[in-house]
Amino acid sequence: MKPSVRNKATLCxxxxxxxxxxxPAAVPAPVSGxxxxxxxxxxxxxVLDAQVDPFDSAAMVxxxxxxxxxxxxxxxxxxxxxxxKWSVSKxxxxxTFTLRRDVQFQDGTPLNAEAVKFNFDRILDPKxxxxxxxxxxxxxxxxxxxxxxxxxxxxxxxxxxFLDSISQGFIPIWxxxxxxxxxxxxxxxxxxGSGPFILQEYHAGDRFVLGRNxxxxxxxxxxxxxxxxxxxxxTFRFVSETxxxxxxxxxxxxxxxxxxxxxNVSDFRGKPNFQVLTAPYTGSPVLYVMNISRPxxxxxxxxxxxxxxxxxxxxxxxxxxxxxxxxxxxxYPGSPCYWKGAETVYPHxxxxxxxxxxxxxxxxxxxxxxxxxxxxxxxxxxNAFVQDLGPIVQAQLRAVGVDAKIDQVPGPIQLERAGNGExxxxxxxMAYSDASVLDMLYNSKNLKPGGWAWTRYKDxxxxxxxxxxxxxxDQTKRCQLLxxxxxxxxxxxxxxxxxxxxQIAVATQKAKDxxxxxxxxxxxxxxxxxxxxx
Amino acid sequence: MLQYVGSRxxxxxxxxxxxxxxxxxxMHLLPGDPAMLILQGQYATTPEQVARLRVDLGLNDPVYVQxxxxxxxxxxxxxxxxxxxxxxxxxxxxxxxxxxxxxxAAALVIAVAMGAxxxxxxxxxxxxxxDNFSIVLSVVGLTMPIFYIGLLLILLFTVKLAWFPVTGGxxxxxxxxxxFTLGFVSSGIIARLVRANLLEVLRQDFITxxxxxGLADRAILYRHAFRNMLIPVVTVVGLQIGxxxxxxxxxxxxxxxxxxxxxxxxxxxxxxxxLAQGTILxxxxxxxxxxxxxxxxxxxxxxxxxxx
Numbered sequence: 001m002k003p004s005v006r007n008k009a010t011l012c013x014x015x016x017x018x019x020x021x022x023x024p025a026a027v028p029a030p031v032s033g034x035x036x037x038x039x040x041x042x043x044x045x046x047v048l049d050a051q052v053d054p055f056d057s058a059a060m061v062x063x064x065x066x067x068x069x070x071x072x073x074x075x076x077x078x079x080x081x082x083x084x085k086w087s088v089s090k091x092x093x094x095x096t097f098t099l100r101r102d103v104q105f106q107d108g109t110p111l112n113a114e115a116v117k118f119n120f121d122r123i124l125d126p127k128x129x130x131x132x133x134x135x136x137x138x139x140x141x142x143x144x145x146x147x148x149x150x151x152x153x154x155x156x157x158x159x160x161x162f163l164d165s166i167s168q169g170f171i172p173i174w175x176x177x178x179x180x181x182x183x184x185x186x187x188x189x190x191x192x193g194s195g196p197f198i199l200q201e202y203h204a205g206d207r208f209v210l211g212r213n214x215x216x217x218x219x220x221x222x223x224x225x226x227x228x229x230x231x232x233x234x235t236f237r238f239v240s241e242t243x244x245x246x247x248x249x250x251x252x253x254x255x256x257x258x259x260x261x262x263x264n265v266s267d268f269r270g271k272p273n274f275q276v277l278t279a280p281y282t283g284s285p286v287l288y289v290m291n292i293s294r295p296x297x298x299x300x301x302x303x304x305x306x307x308x309x310x311x312x313x314x315x316x317x318x319x320x321x322x323x324x325x326x327x328x329x330x331x332y333p334g335s336p337c338y339w340k341g342a343e344t345v346y347p348h349x350x351x352x353x354x355x356x357x358x359x360x361x362x363x364x365x366x367x368x369x370x371x372x373x374x375x376x377x378x379x380x381x382x383n384a385f386v387q388d389l390g391p392i393v394q395a396q397l398r399a400v401g402v403d404a405k406i407d408q409v410p411g412p413i414q415l416e417r418a419g420n421g422e423x424x425x426x427x428x429x430m431a432y433s434d435a436s437v438l439d440m441l442y443n444s445k446n447l448k449p450g451g452w453a454w455t456r457y458k459d460x461x462x463x464x465x466x467x468x469x470x471x472x473x474d475q476t477k478r479c480q481l482l483x484x485x486x487x488x489x490x491x492x493x494x495x496x497x498x499x500x501x502x503q504i505a506v507a508t509q510k511a512k513d514x515x516x517x518x519x520x521x522x523x524x525x526x527x528x529x530x531x532x533x534x
Numbered sequence: 535m536l537q538y539v540g541s542r543x544x545x546x547x548x549x550x551x552x553x554x555x556x557x558x559x560x561m562h563l564l565p566g567d568p569a570m571l572i573l574q575g576q577y578a579t580t581p582e583q584v585a586r587l588r589v590d591l592g593l594n595d596p597v598y599v600q601x602x603x604x605x606x607x608x609x610x611x612x613x614x615x616x617x618x619x620x621x622x623x624x625x626x627x628x629x630x631x632x633x634x635x636x637x638x639a640a641a642l643v644i645a646v647a648m649g650a651x652x653x654x655x656x657x658x659x660x661x662x663x664x665d666n667f668s669i670v671l672s673v674v675g676l677t678m679p680i681f682y683i684g685l686l687l688i689l690l691f692t693v694k695l696a697w698f699p700v701t702g703g704x705x706x707x708x709x710x711x712x713x714f715t716l717g718f719v720s721s722g723i724i725a726r727l728v729r730a731n732l733l734e735v736l737r738q739d740f741i742t743x744x745x746x747x748g749l750a751d752r753a754i755l756y757r758h759a760f761r762n763m764l765i766p767v768v769t770v771v772g773l774q775i776g777x778x779x780x781x782x783x784x785x786x787x788x789x790x791x792x793x794x795x796x797x798x799x800x801x802x803x804x805x806x807x808x809l810a811q812g813t814i815l816x817x818x819x820x821x822x823x824x825x826x827x828x829x830x831x832x833x834x835x836x837x838x839x840x841x842x
Contacts, residue, residue, distance in 0.1 A: 039701065043800065046618040126586055129620055185621050204629055205792020237701050239790045243685060248701040251692045449570055449584070 054131025063169030066193025092158030283432030640713030653728025672722025772828030
């Protein structure tokens with residue numbers, strides 16, 4: 001057993017997959033023309049406008065139709081986009097953006113500070129019923145037009161995730177003219193942005209057809225070329241049934257499947273007619289949250305024993321044939337501010353786990369299950385989402401004498417249990433772009449109805465670190481705070497990390513130079529994409 | 535006749551009222567605050583969001599006021615606003631309705647055409663291979679889950695033969711596989727029923743009389759037997775339409791069709807209560823209307839049936 005080697009191997013795979021993402025697929029020069037049909041395995045956005053809809057699928061399409069104020073490159077750095085430059089005041093509360101003067105929305109409306117203010121105000125207006133965008137903007141007190149091409153946002157308190165938020169498809173800048181023209185109910189059917197693609201057809205429940213914006217001339221430097229996109233047309237379909245999506249792909253009805261089911265990837269890997277592109281998500285990985293307010297997990301020795309008992313590499317191999325990222329960290333290894341040290345704190349070590357349980361007074365009975373004071377060492381694994389996960393974790397815990405009961409419940413029941421603390425361990429996964437995900441999941445102020453701090457750990461020191469990280473705009477200082485927070489979370493053994501998921505695209509060889517950005521759940525890069533023989 | 539239709543229409547009101555009570559209570563029977571449930575699946579939820587949604591859904595009023603508002607709205611065709619789609623529920627339903635209507639119609643045509651043909655041939659040629667085949671087919675149709683039939687058809691006709699698409703293609707082209715999947719189940723039932731009824735009618739005295747008068751077999755079948763065996767068949771076909779509406783839930787999911795069935799599933803999964811209530815109420819009403827049509831059609835089929 002060499003856990004450290006395993007972890008290194010995992011990291012190598014992650015690094016390799018990142019490098020592969022960056023390397024262009026083919027050498028011939030891109031040509032204009034042709035079309036791609038893309039099937040997204042999942043539900044269609046109910047409202048295509050990501051200023052309103054809270055789901056990734058809406059942000060993914062919105063980002064192709066509209067531009068954002070700033071861009072985020074694959075390395076995670078912010079680059080000019082609609083804003084040619086920006087600055088933040090010393091107190092971290094005022095963000096000032098200087099806008100490009102050459103940008104036009106697809107309906108001819110010019111982009112200026114007034115248009116950007118209109119969009120921000122729309123997102124913040126409760127009548128818009130923004131599902132996620134409004135929260136992502138932070139504690140905004142007011143928005144200002146400084147001059148026709150200078151726009152300012154004033155926060156009540158410094159808000160570190162701000163640049164990341166406004167660089168996402170959730171904050172697309174739409175044409176104010178079109179928003180006013182179509183009204184709140186109909187605008188999402190007639191989205192008009194300044195992006196490289198134009199929304200041409202909207203067939204609710206079936207497909208969206210995007211066409212090229214011939215006037216596009218303001219691509220950010222994160223892409224390879226300038227000028228209009230290469231593709232004439234992109235058709236998006238949303239298929240929630242995995243089997244149906246796979247059948248459509250095998251029948252040649254679509255050129256690409258995104259959010260491809262990991263367990264099926266091996267059918268296409270290494271086949272000459274197909275290409276597989278993976279990009280790990282960021283945020284909080286798939287894990288079991290431990291309820292530290294209830295026995296037996298109120299004892300840190302038991303929690304640490306569980307950490308040592310879990311073999312993440314085996315789980316990934318059995319569940320997904322290796323198409324996921326095994327991790328012992330409380331953040332995805334590719335996340336900003338990820339603490340690498342987490343991977344080595346609890347190496348998979350059955351003997352160490354047993355020793356810790358012995359120390360805590362839990363002794364094995366005749367069946368090998370541990371007991372103390374007449375009670376058996378029992379934990380529940382509450383899980384509504386990944387059905388096959390329970391039995392593997394159960395077997396690994398059984399190997400050290402823990403009797404794990406699988407509690408397969410419907411989604412709403414799981415959330416109810418999480419809320420009222422009726423569990424010993426409970427499934428959680430939060431793919432999230434910004435490191436503020438830690439604040440969301442571990443700050444004890446978020447142990448409230450609808451909140452996500454399920455472990456019930458209350459520690460003023462951890463809360464202070466997380467509070468501080470949210471208001472620290474300086475990224476280096478902020479990361480230090482977040483790394484310190486991760487150390488507390490890992491050392492207290494608050495969760496059982498398992499693995500990180502990946503965005504997976506499987507495509508025929510027709511599609512070239514498509515890719516995922518640093519947030520692969522929403523950044524589908526099609527601007528540089530082309531087809532070989534249009 | 536008109537009076538009968540009127541009284542039948544009138545008697546559907548209590549049923550509709552009961553349905554509306556049931557549908558309305560869905561949201562209130564689930565444990566917890568509906569606004570909370572709706573928002574819980576999303577990212578961090580703020581108390582302000584919950585409060586706002588409670589106001590939007592009118593949850594702060596007493597339950598009877600809420601029901602009254604729901605009923606009054608429903609009578610005017612206003613089923614509230616969908617939480618997910620952010621549009622009127624009625625608009626979302628009407629947008630999807632044609633897709634389900636055409637699927638149900640296609641399935642019904644296929645079911646009746648296949649079922650009646652098989653049933654008649656099986657009835658006329660009792661114990662022949664056609665008869666045995668119809669038995670096998672109806673057993674398969676009755677016992678195999680729709681989603682399984684659908685997946686097998688996709689595997690054969692889309693993946694292997696590439697005759698029909700699952701996601702692309704023109705609308706009519708895309709209708710055939712799901713229509714067949716859904717119709718297949720009913721065709722078995724219809725075939726068995728047609729066969730049994732035909733056999734029974736053929737044994738009746740008036741058929742013997744017709745035969746003794748020297749009428750040709752074909753004439754006896756067309757002119758005398760068919761119409762007399764139709765009543766139970768029409769009843770079952772009517773019931774099948776209800777079955778088709780519920781079957782469309784699965785068929786539409788397997789074939790990724792934007793219809794009412796899939797809409798209902800999504801509404802429930804996403805806890806979009808106004809939309810779930812709306813689709814269920816709408817479908818139930820449609821089912822009641824089909825039943826009414828079936829009852830009325832008896833008179834047309836059999837002049838001996840008088841409504842008074």
